[in-house]
Amino acid sequence: MQALGRHDRMGTRHVCFLFATNSLKLQFDYILLRTCLPRTPDNRSMRKKGGAIRADGGFKSQAGGGLVGLFALPRGRGAHSAPFLSSGDTGGVPFGGAGFHSDLIMGALSSDAMALALPILAALPYTASFIDDVKSGFIKEYLPRTTVPRYIAGKAVGCAVSGGLTLALGIFIAYGFAALMFLPMEAYPKPGETVPNYFGNLMETALMFFASGAFWSLTGMTFAALTDSKYMAYASPFVLFYLLIILYERYFDKLFVLYPREWLNPSSRWVFGKIGVAVLLIEFSLLMALAFAYAAKRRLERI
16 A cells, blocks of 8 residues: 555656646747747737847847847757857857857846846845844843954944855856856857957956945945834845936936946946946945944944
């Protein structure tokens, strides 16, 4: 009886597995059908208005992150036999150009979706830790074992590092997956063609986003200490982010250094490019850390 029951359970799991795999196959077939349609007026009207058709037949969302066309792989026997394709013969692969894995990640990082999520992601790990210590009473047990300046400095450094690593490590992980998946299928560079420094660009981007995450995380912790509200720790970075966007786009279009979208994808107006953005954000982070130290010291005096 036990063997029979075990056999029934294994059969049920097999049926569930087949159902899940068939459902995924249907979803991918639908995506392939949507992305591989010819560029005719009839088929173009069938696509959603939120995307743009690529010149090579793929489909790219205006958000810059979701490249649905990357699933349009060559199908059939022998489709995976050639690890590299020449620049002139993409073999039907919509991302046949060299550097697609890098362009995919960099395009996603400069998208509207990333601009929406960046201040929230940076604020999630550690911004409310100071208010949690105060309201839970843990600070009364902790301060006798250290000094107030050391406690405040530790909170500021931990907040900055956690917010920066949340974004930087995410970039490294996403870039690694993109390289593993798409790099073997990209077109091989022509003889004599210069290959961009993908690793250097990745490191500059990660440094810029690390500084951005540190600044927004410290912003949340500072406003939480000023208002004594845990909700402000998560809401204030998002509110300040879009307040700066509104001020730039409607009133002060010359102050591009205070435009948060420039901190995601710097324009040619920056002298040192992404490094210049990172230096500016590190300076803003230091100023925000000083503001947090002042607010935290005043709050601890009331305990």
